[in-house]
Amino acid sequence: MSNEKIRVRIAPSPSGNLHVGTARTALFNYLFAKKMGGEYVLRIEDTDLDRSSEAFKQNIFDSLKALGLNWDEGPDVGGEYGPYKQSERFDIYPKFAQMLIDKGYAYECFCSNEDLDKEHEIAEANKVPYKYSRKCLNLTEEERAKLKAQGIKPSIRFKVDYKELVFNDLVKGELKFDTSLIGDFAIMKSNGTPTYNFAVVIDDMLMKISHVIRGEDHISNTPKQILIYEALGAKVPEFGHLGMILAPDRSKLSKRHGATAVSDFIKQGYLTEALLNFVALLGWAPSDAQEIKNVDEIAADFRIHEVSSSNSIFEYEKLNWMNGQYIKKMDISKLTDLALPFLSKYDTSKYSREKLEKIIEVTREPITLLADLENDTQYFFENPIYDEVKEILEGEVARAVLPKFLEELKTWDFDNHEEIHDKLGDIRTFFKENNGYKPKETMWAIRSALTGRTRGADMVATIQILGKDEIIKRLENLI
């Protein structure tokens, strides 16, 4: 791989929304390309027409873009080696398949699904690993013509001969395979479309992909693919196989474990920056101890051969913590834009943009998900719900504190943060000295009256946002 251009690709199939696992693979490809100054292409693998859909394809585009993993070439942006959707490349594959037949590397197979099923059953009954019987390997020209005349459409199989195959994996090191264990596998289906293993090789070859970085669920495909490259006389790319992401129960991460699609995470209120950062840490560790890093910083520090080769478990705790970190640090205007959709049940128009930002600013601190904002900002938009603080409001402290608080605040300058802060302090001191109330109790009474809660955002800021009129109204209703 002398001085050829480094080109990587991510090749999702649109049979589902973009999975976090795929997102991580995309990220690692992106990081590798970025670090090495290479190109990163997106190819849609929709050879399985039945399972592919336009909606899923759109979800994949949107999710990748939301994550900021923009591609240099792809179905929407084009590029020198297009088209980038396999369904638009169907005319390409048969030519190469024919070439392999001509060179004796492949042959037509007329076996029906029933025939094949039977072979499988027999193998299973005899407890012997299944391999295609090669029934069609030595069909004569006449026999094939006859079969075709009967209207039987053949598939095309690649002829696998014995060979010790070795390749050096970018993350796993040397990998060895005995190809005699692999049966002759199909490269073209009888319906004229290519199988996955064939389409990938043809496309990667034609698109000049130099490094194939993907999940380790593809390891066993690799020898087949290398065999095809070799038969084609093409240059074999470098391969790198990443460990998989598992659910906490160590099974494949699937819907029953909760969110699996990037779009689900976004809907739940995860920030794409946090999700990306978190997923990068699954299998990769920064050279310094600083785990919170943006994509550029990660790319600068990224070394593919240092990626862990084992599986990792997707645990929410750290993701949640990280999301909280990003929420706390994010530019407040940007955060407000992201937060507003989560506040759709409220009439946010009653506040100015400035005040809305203020609301987000004071409520962002303890939250872990943007969705938490709906509950945490409730009392800014609606009347407080007093159920939880009933006892406090009916108690002695509240009955003493609230009237005094109401009386005093009427004279306060609500634009003056300092003043409110100090006056509240005075009230605390007053009740401590005269009634022996703990500062905490006094504040709880006030907070409960204003918000219906005993916990929440900074009290001074809350008072300022609510405004004098609203506070007077709330207090008068209670007293």
Added chain:
RNA sequence: GCCCCCAUCGUCUAGAGGCCUAGGACAACACCCUUUCACGGUGUAGACAGCGAUUCGAAUUCGCUUGGGGGUACCA
């Protein structure tokens, strides 16, 4: 069944023969800060799967066992 991959605290990981009485992060717990919750700070607890071998010396090398994962399609 067969083939392949993997194996350090609960989780993500650092560690590429002596720097390891194994480091960090999340979670847990304790304390501090504080007008609440939180944030933040300080600390505590917590791991080299097992067994052999190589070596003066092994978490690091090799083998076996066990465990987990993946593959075994005219699905990708």
